[in-house]
Amino acid sequence: MPKRPPITNRVRxxxxxxxxxxxxxxxxxxxxxxQTVIAIEQGRYSPSLESAFRIAxxxxxxLEDVFGWEGPPPGExxxxx
Amino acid sequence: xxxxKKTLAGKIxxxxxxxxxxxxxxxxxxxLFALCLASFCFAGMLHVVHQQGGDMHxxxxxxxxxxxxxxxxxxxxxxxxxxxxxxxxxxxxxxxERDWQTAxxxxxxxxxxxxxxxxxxxxxxxxxxSKEHLVQLILANFLFSGIxxxxxxxxxxxxxx
Numbered sequence: 110m111p112k113r114p115p116i117t118n119r120v121r122x123x124x125x126x127x128x129x130x131x132x133x134x135x136x137x138x139x140x141x142x143x144q145t146v147i148a149i150e151q152g153r154y155s156p157s158l159e160s161a162f163r164i165a166x167x168x169x170x171x172l173e174d175v176f177g178w179e180g181p182p183p184g185e186x187x188x189x190x
Numbered sequence: 191x192x193x194x195k196k197t198l199a200g201k202i203x204x205x206x207x208x209x210x211x212x213x214x215x216x217x218x219x220x221x222l223f224a225l226c227l228a229s230f231c232f233a234g235m236l237h238v239v240h241q242q243g244g245d246m247h248x249x250x251x252x253x254x255x256x257x258x259x260x261x262x263x264x265x266x267x268x269x270x271x272x273x274x275x276x277x278x279x280x281x282x283x284x285x286x287e288r289d290w291q292t293a294x295x296x297x298x299x300x301x302x303x304x305x306x307x308x309x310x311x312x313x314x315x316x317x318x319x320s321k322e323h324l325v326q327l328i329l330a331n332f333l334f335s336g337i338x339x340x341x342x343x344x345x346x347x348x349x350x351x
Contacts, residue, residue, distance in 0.1 A: 141286040144212035148288060153350030157287050 220269030300339025
């Protein structure tokens with residue numbers, strides 16, 4: 110099983126700041142299930158690029174304001190797969 | 191009730207009726223359970239036939255296949271209806287990217303398991319195994335690869351992609 114990339118996100122924080130948007134409503138807005146939103150918030154799933162952009166656009170912020178990379182730059186240190 | 195006080199049956203019911211899992215993850219549990227039950231019955235049938243000193247002739251094999259098919263269909267249908275009725279909202283959600291990725295990876299694992307056992311069956315055929323044993327191996331192959339596939343699906347849903 111490939112190691113998951115060290116991607117963090119602020120989806121939960123942004124969602125709660127966005128008029129307390131529910132996980133189900135967020136999922137419906139970006140086209141994923143409620144459980145997928147839960148998995149994203151818990152760091153168990155990294156969304157596709159399209160879904161990541163949809164999330165960022167929904168919250169009116171840039172992609173890097175939602176998702177972050179906490180590992181070493183690719184090519185340095187540990188490999189991700 | 192505290193978690194450690196719940197029985198296994200109680201925990202299963204809580205999982206099936208709760209909303210912590212997607213409908214498709216619940217269906218993976220249903221499939222896994224149905225396949226394990228079918229495997230148990232399959233092994234039991236072979237054991238009984240072996241104990242009676244009989245052989246797995248065509249009629250018995252056909253009966254075994256039909257019995258397993260009925261068991262699997264009944265198990266899947268019953269479990270799917272229960273999972274859907276207990277959470278209609280979740281059951282109505284279409285599959286999303288995570289579901290497709292999980293299904294693809296789990297299917298890959300199941301395919302590897304099936305290919306491995308088929309390879310063993312081919313090896314057994316060329317080393318003189320009887321037709322009865324080959325049929326049993328092929329039937330066991332379908333059950334085993336299904337168990338691997340659904341087990342992988344549950345693992346991927348829980349641990350993450």
